[in-house]
Amino acid sequence: MSSKDDLSPVPELSEIERRCLALAANGRTPADIVLETDIAMPRVAEALRSAIDKLGARNMTGAISRAVRLDLL
Incomplete structure (x- = not known):
């Protein structure tokens, strides 16, 4: 499914939300992120x-x- 198929609005993530989520996506735990x-x-x-x-x-x-x-990450 592409983002074009997702009819809900694209949320706006803050810089810190995006950064923490990107690190989590790369396998980092919250403690690692800290x-x-x-x-x-x-x-x-x-x-x-x-x-x-x-x-x-x-x-x-x-x-x-x-x-x-x-495409937020």
Whole structure:
């Protein structure tokens, strides 16, 4: 399915949401993201949860999949 087939609007991810999600897509855990970015754990967790919510996904895998389909990552 291409993003053209997805009729829901493309969500706007913040820079931190996009960065954290991209790192997660590359296999990084939230703890890894904290170490790599120096962003505090609560902010990383908030960014990932917000990205999942904005993408209408149930979990991280679904969020990553939808972000890739929509060319957000």
